[in-house]
Amino acid sequence: MSVRSALPVMLTAATVVALAGCTSTKPSASDDGSKLQLVKSGKITTCTHLPYEPFQVRKNNSIVGFDVDLVDLVAKDLKVTQDIIDTPFEGIQSGEDLNTRKCDLAAAGMTITPVRSKNLDFTDPYFDATQALVTKKGTSYTTLAALKGKKLGVQQGTTGETYAQKNAKGVTAVQFEDLGLLLTAVKTGQVDAAINDNGVLFEYVRKNPDTEVTAEFNTGEKYGIGVRTGNDALRLEINKVLKKAKADGSYDRIYKKWFPAAPKK
Numbered sequence: 001m002s003v004r005s006a007l008p009v010m011l012t013a014a015t016v017v018a019l020a021g022c023t024s025t026k027p028s029a030s031d032d033g034s035k036l037q038l039v040k041s042g043k044i045t046t047c048t049h050l051p052y053e054p055f056q057v058r059k060n061n062s063i064v065g066f067d068v069d070l071v072d073l074v075a076k077d078l079k080v081t082q083d084i085i086d087t088p089f090e091g092i093q094s095g096e097d098l099n100t101r102k103c104d105l106a107a108a109g110m111t112i113t114p115v116r117s118k119n120l121d122f123t124d125p126y127f128d129a130t131q132a133l134v135t136k137k138g139t140s141y142t143t144l145a146a147l148k149g150k151k152l153g154v155q156q157g158t159t160g161e162t163y164a165q166k167n168a169k170g171v172t173a174v175q176f177e178d179l180g181l182l183l184t185a186v187k188t189g190q191v192d193a194a195i196n197d198n199g200v201l202f203e204y205v206r207k208n209p210d211t212e213v214t215a216e217f218n219t220g221e222k223y224g225i226g227v228r229t230g231n232d233a234l235r236l237e238i239n240k241v242l243k244k245a246k247a248d249g250s251y252d253r254i255y256k257k258w259f260p261a262a263p264k265k
């Protein structure tokens with residue numbers, strides 16, 4: 001099994017075009033998204049759902065990770081500091097947290113999907129991902145078909161859950177609220193396998209040698225940072241910072257920091 005598909009994508013014009021055309025309601029004149037406004041002054045407020053290591057995880061009372069470092073680059077550029085709110089994934093992916101001004105942006109290893117793009121706006125993609133299967137070491141569950149009649153753990157509201165609903169016929173899906181609970185269920189044998197994004201699963205098996213990734217499903221996902229629909233000022237600011245980070249090596253530095261075992265690009 002390789003981590004090659006977890007490698008980052010180049011931020012290309014083509015991917016920007018692919019994201020265009022999502023519907024957005026016309027915002028009011030006072031907050032039309034043309035001026036950069038933050039929900040709390042002096043802060044950029046991020047919504048995320050913990051734990052999602054190595055993208056966001058609590059370590060010694062602070063929240064750290066790949067996504068955290070990327071958003072810190074935006075904060076630095078805006079001369080503010082990042083505040084992170086841990087909140088259920090449903091409020092993040094539905095756009096509700098952004099609409100109610102709970103946060104300025106959502107950085108949660110979140111896959112850009114057509115449905116989500118109707119409810120929030122995504123920045124340019126910043127990371128490639130695919131679904132993968134994790135089991136205790138030594139099982140023969142290398143396909144979803146092999147799990148027929150068995151229990152497959154899924155994380156609520158995620159693309160992994162959607163993939164399992166479509167592709168895991170005859171398999172009993174067991175829903176978990178977060179990645180931590182999902183992985184503990186694999187380790188303790190509460191489920192026979194679990195599906196989630198390859199980046200987080202490879203990180204987990206690296207630290208838990210009694211588990212292994214047995215399959216990747218090539219779903220071709222791309223992560224984007226979410227902003228409120230129509231908040232173009234912030235979306236374009238983040239895109240500018242992502243582009244610069246790619247060009248000046250800071251993206252690579254952050255990538256190597258959080259994916260030390262990944263093969264060289």
Ligand code: GLN
Nearest residue numbers: 052108109110111158159
């Ligand atoms: N990338 C997956 C999704 O968007 C999982 C995200 C997460 O659990 N934080 O659904």
